[in-house]
Amino acid sequence: MNETTALLNIGSLVTNDPELGEGLLGLITDAALVIEEGRVSWVGRSSDVTPTTAVIDLEGRAVLPGFVDSHAHLMFAGDRADEFAARMSGERYAAGGIRRTVAATRAATDEQLAENLWRLAAELRRSGVTTFETKSGYGLTTIDEARALGIASSVTQETTYLGAHVVPAEFEGRPDDYVELVAGAMLDSCAPHSKWIDVFCDRGAFDVDQARTVLLAGVAAGLVPRLHANQLQHGGGVQLAVEVDAASADHCTYLDDLDIEALAASNTVATLLPGAEFSTRSPYPDARRLLDAGATIALATDCNPGSSYTTSMSLMIAIAVRDMRMTPDEAAWSATLGGAKALRRSDIGRLSVGSRADIVSLNAPSHIHLAYRPGVDLIHRVWQAPLTPKVAA
Numbered sequence: 001m002n003e004t005t006a007l008l009n010i011g012s013l014v015t016n017d018p019e020l021g022e023g024l025l026g027l028i029t030d031a032a033l034v035i036e037e038g039r040v041s042w043v044g045r046s047s048d049v050t051p052t053t054a055v056i057d058l059e060g061r062a063v064l065p066g067f068v069d070s071h072a073h074l075m076f077a078g079d080r081a082d083e084f085a086a087r088m089s090g091e092r093y094a095a096g097g098i099r100r101t102v103a104a105t106r107a108a109t110d111e112q113l114a115e116n117l118w119r120l121a122a123e124l125r126r127s128g129v130t131t132f133e134t135k136s137g138y139g140l141t142t143i144d145e146a147r148a149l150g151i152a153s154s155v156t157q158e159t160t161y162l163g164a165h166v167v168p169a170e171f172e173g174r175p176d177d178y179v180e181l182v183a184g185a186m187l188d189s190c191a192p193h194s195k196w197i198d199v200f201c202d203r204g205a206f207d208v209d210q211a212r213t214v215l216l217a218g219v220a221a222g223l224v225p226r227l228h229a230n231q232l233q234h235g236g237g238v239q240l241a242v243e244v245d246a247a248s249a250d251h252c253t254y255l256d257d258l259d260i261e262a263l264a265a266s267n268t269v270a271t272l273l274p275g276a277e278f279s280t281r282s283p284y285p286d287a288r289r290l291l292d293a294g295a296t297i298a299l300a301t302d303c304n305p306g307s308s309y310t311t312s313m314s315l316m317i318a319i320a321v322r323d324m325r326m327t328p329d330e331a332a333w334s335a336t337l338g339g340a341k342a343l344r345r346s347d348i349g350r351l352s353v354g355s356r357a358d359i360v361s362l363n364a365p366s367h368i369h370l371a372y373r374p375g376v377d378l379i380h381r382v383w384q385a386p387l388t389p390k391v392a393a
């Protein structure tokens with residue numbers, strides 16, 4: 001899409017720029033959008049657009065910024081369908097199940113890992129995701145973590161080093177020795193392929209002091225922190241995320257008033273992952289309380305083979321609206337600009353002049369249908385600017 005292209009006859013356009021249109025989403029009806037060299041060059045009413053050579057008639061469809069999936073675990077092999085079936089029969093989810101995927105991932109070839117990643121990346125794109133983050137965390141040796149991140153960095157710039165996912169079996173009873181490796185030699189090998197550093201700070205994984213050690217080592221190596229926090233029980237993870245100025249505290253299922261106040265007063269986005277609660281039949285996070293306190297929320301898939309094996313941002317939006325009391329506008333915002341903020345990106349998640357031309361059209365007249373028509377694939381078309389745009393921001 002290098003020539004100038006005009007998208008015309010857009011029924012409703014989510015710009016996420018309140019200066020361009022109505023409300024939180026900056027909504028424009030009967031809208032048009034012009035794209036040049038992978039960037040948005042004009043946004044407005046269809047009646048005001050200057051005719052260009054290439055024209056696409058959207059015939060009244062809704063258009064949004066491409067979804068930004070700011071939390072996924074795509075570097076793995078195998079699946080755990082049997083574990084899901086057992087859990088749905090009454091067993092409780094515990095973090096230890098990750099070790100099964102670790103064994104399968106270590107046994108996989110580079111080609112198998114890459115093919116699984118490409119398959120999931122293609123699924124994400126078909127479901128309207130134009131930017132996704134992915135973590136390591138199923139290798140848990142220096143060589144396996146570094147190879148996962150090397151492969152991941154060939155398809156996304158949003159790569160996260162998650163050596164501190166769980167303590168691997170060979171370090172059973174010696175978690176501090178493993179933390180030393182994660183914050184030392186493993187970090188040295190992984191940092192060149194990573195933008196972010198993350199820790200699973202929760203029951204059955206790493207405590208707050210261990211998580212702080214890993215995150216600060218990552219910061220010293222030039223990575224930016226994000227954190228799995230407060231998914232399985234209340235703990236100090238969210239406070240740690242705010243303390244280290246993490247871009248995002250992810251899950252946020254068990255929060256007290258102090259956690260909510262801390263998030264609202266910080267630059268740390270609360271990334272909610274309702275696919276995990278859905279697939280583990282757990283209580284959803286209290287999105288309404290977070291929003292009412294002034295916190296910023298991102299919605300993401302948490303795509304992983306254990307607790308949330310979905311690539312559907314539309315499903316996340318539907319759950320957020322139905323069960324987490326977010327409005328359809330808030331959920332659409334959190335799945336686009338909220339995700340961009342969780343990745344500290346200003347070039348995606350919105351459709352205003354200069355934004356990347358990452359665009360989704362729906363087989364529906366408005367974004368409300370994403371929640372109103374749950375389980376229906378409404379994605380009409382996905383436009384994605386090249387990974388390295390020709391025109392600088």
Ligand SMILES: [Zn+2]
Nearest residue numbers: 071073228302
């Ligand atoms: Zn996760």
